[in-house]
Amino acid sequence: MRGRGRATLWIGACLAGFFLALAILSYVWTPYPYAAMDIAQKFRPPGPLHWLGTDQFGRDVASQLMVGARTSIAVAVVAVAIGMAGGVPLGLWAAARRGSLTDEVIQRGGDLVFAFPAIVIAILITSVFGPSALNAILAIGIFNIPVFARVTRAGALSLWTLDYIRAAQVAGKRRARISVEHILPNVANLLIVQGTIQFSLGILAEAGLSYVGLGAQPPTPSWGRMLADSQTMMAFAPQLAIFPGLAIVLTVLGLNLMGDGLRDLLDPRLRRRS
Amino acid sequence: MLSFVLSRLGSLALSLVVASLVIFAVVQIIPGDPATFMMGLNATPASVETLRKALGLTGSLPVRYLHWVGGMLSGDLGTSYTYRVPVAGLVLQRLQVSLPLTLFALFLSLALALPAGILAAARRGRGADLTVMGFTQLGIAVPNFWFAMLLALLFALKLHWLPAGGFPGWKAGVLPVLRSLTLPAIALALPQAAILARVMRSSLIDTLGQDFIRTARAKGLSSGQAVRRHAVRNALIPVLTILGLQFSFLLAGGIIIENVFYLPGLGRLIFQGITQRDLIVVQSVVMLLVAAVIVVNFVVEIAYALIDPRLRRQA
Numbered sequence A: 001m002r003g004r005g006r007a008t009l010w011i012g013a014c015l016a017g018f019f020l021a022l023a024i025l026s027y028v029w030t031p032y033p034y035a036a037m038d039i040a041q042k043f044r045p046p047g048p049l050h051w052l053g054t055d056q057f058g059r060d061v062a063s064q065l066m067v068g069a070r071t072s073i074a075v076a077v078v079a080v081a082i083g084m085a086g087g088v089p090l091g092l093w094a095a096a097r098r099g100s101l102t103d104e105v106i107q108r109g110g111d112l113v114f115a116f117p118a119i120v121i122a123i124l125i126t127s128v129f130g131p132s133a134l135n136a137i138l139a140i141g142i143f144n145i146p147v148f149a150r151v152t153r154a155g156a157l158s159l160w161t162l163d164y165i166r167a168a169q170v171a172g173k174r175r176a177r178i179s180v181e182h183i184l185p186n187v188a189n190l191l192i193v194q195g196t197i198q199f200s201l202g203i204l205a206e207a208g209l210s211y212v213g214l215g216a217q218p219p220t221p222s223w224g225r226m227l228a229d230s231q232t233m234m235a236f237a238p239q240l241a242i243f244p245g246l247a248i249v250l251t252v253l254g255l256n257l258m259g260d261g262l263r264d265l266l267d268p269r270l271r272r273r274s
Numbered sequence B: 001m002l003s004f005v006l007s008r009l010g011s012l013a014l015s016l017v018v019a020s021l022v023i024f025a026v027v028q029i030i031p032g033d034p035a036t037f038m039m040g041l042n043a044t045p046a047s048v049e050t051l052r053k054a055l056g057l058t059g060s061l062p063v064r065y066l067h068w069v070g071g072m073l074s075g076d077l078g079t080s081y082t083y084r085v086p087v088a089g090l091v092l093q094r095l096q097v098s099l100p101l102t103l104f105a106l107f108l109s110l111a112l113a114l115p116a117g118i119l120a121a122a123r124r125g126r127g128a129d130l131t132v133m134g135f136t137q138l139g140i141a142v143p144n145f146w147f148a149m150l151l152a153l154l155f156a157l158k159l160h161w162l163p164a165g166g167f168p169g170w171k172a173g174v175l176p177v178l179r180s181l182t183l184p185a186i187a188l189a190l191p192q193a194a195i196l197a198r199v200m201r202s203s204l205i206d207t208l209g210q211d212f213i214r215t216a217r218a219k220g221l222s223s224g225q226a227v228r229r230h231a232v233r234n235a236l237i238p239v240l241t242i243l244g245l246q247f248s249f250l251l252a253g254g255i256i257i258e259n260v261f262y263l264p265g266l267g268r269l270i271f272q273g274i275t276q277r278d279l280i281v282v283q284s285v286v287m288l289l290v291a292a293v294i295v296v297n298f299v300v301e302i303a304y305a306l307i308d309p310r311l312r313r314q315a
Helices: A002-028 A059-095 A103-117 A118-129 A133-160 A161-171 A175-211 A223-233 A238-266 B002-029 B034-039 B047-054 B061-073 B087-122 B128-143 B144-158 B174-208 B210-216 B222-258 B264-274 B279-307 B309-314
Strands: none
Touching: A002 A059, A002 A238, A059 A103, A059 A133, A059 A175, A059 A223, A103 A133, A103 B002, A103 B034, A103 B061, A103 B264, A103 B279, A118 A133, A118 B002, A118 B222, A118 B264, A118 B279, A133 A175, A161 A223, A175 A223, A175 B222, A223 A238, A223 B034, A223 B087, A223 B144, A238 B002, A238 B128, A238 B144, B002 B279, B034 B047, B061 B279, B087 B128, B087 B174, B087 B222, B087 B264, B087 B279, B128 B174, B144 B222, B174 B210, B174 B222, B210 B222, B222 B264, B222 B279, B264 B279
């Protein structure tokens, strides 16, 4: 089992790392400037000049994909950061005050946010502020907060019953300090695994939002919008619809495999099960 | 059981109230004056004033909120500014597309996921299990709107088996409607089926390790019989919870999928509302979607407690 967990982790890390590397590389080099139009070269199929072909304006698809990776990854990373920054303290607080009114309010609040799927939050934000990548970040980030709060609370609750935490309490440490010094380091594993999963969900959500026009706006390339643009041209230029989709699938697959592998590796209790 | 239902009912009501307050605040307070927002920059003060009256935006905020909620409760969702018709009528019309689509997708996802999950659990660690798990890994990673585009490319544009989009309306008959909803429902169902199959598998594996299954085997049932007669039914309980959660994903997914196939459902209505700055439509439809999710989760929780009495005590 351990061997398979390792292999899953490595395959996943390589896939996700590849797209991360592309995103970083795009800051210093892309095969062509991503927005450069060349109408004479429009709708080229993949070939030696344009590896993944060109779009309706003759723009290089590979270059756009590389810059699009930037958008996807940045939105997902910031959304995970928002989720952790908001959710982890709430989860720690709820666990430290288990059964109190605070705990109840935090949990019910989480349920309420879950009733607003990320796209509905994005729609609400967009209907007021207009579409932008910031909307996507906020919508996905807000949705992430209760996810991290739940994971943190669940992990922390079982720790609070352990003897060394009791000892710390008896020694006179305050609950907040115990949460930060003893609970947090011990739920970090859970948070890393959940962070990977939310990262991949964030990539999917960003793609969906920018597909319907609620995410990054032109001229910033994003995978979702490349797909939306390609839809009307799918019949004669299917490659335009295929490559951005493959990029999304491979990135998300990589992150999911990485999450599974990390969980196997970091949580010894799971190793014995399936 | 009664006290459990009552306490859940209380939290249902509270959730609905808080959700409506949040939506009202975002749509009506944050943009400042909705009438000015809807008319845009070139509006004359007089026309803004007329719109404000027409929309019932003249009172104070609490009065407007109560008016909106009271209207919602009596089936009056306000009047669409762009269509100049009651929103309730628009919603009913759009539901004729969105509701069948959601149910169709739910059915497909169950029909696909349960057998796959059961097969994988029964053949744990063997070829069938690895195949199913591989497919679920892929199903979770594929964005449903992209899968929808690929389906349209293959089955509509290349093979011409099914329409690439649009909705013929129920007057055209059941068959054309089903044909137009097939590809969207498959696209919507696939990622949900992948998740559901995984839950079914792990739940069944847990159940198969329990004592009553060993007893069933000891009294002479074959492993297949033990799975069919005893394990599956017990393993379905967690699946039911996930199914409730999935309703919200199907609704949300539907918003995007309707755009891929140009289906005139609730999702399209929301997007038209956004582009035309029709805040009344956005506000009411979002509230309806959120209310649907909250109510479905409530129903699932009650059903869950009916099936498994252990859960009632936690209330």
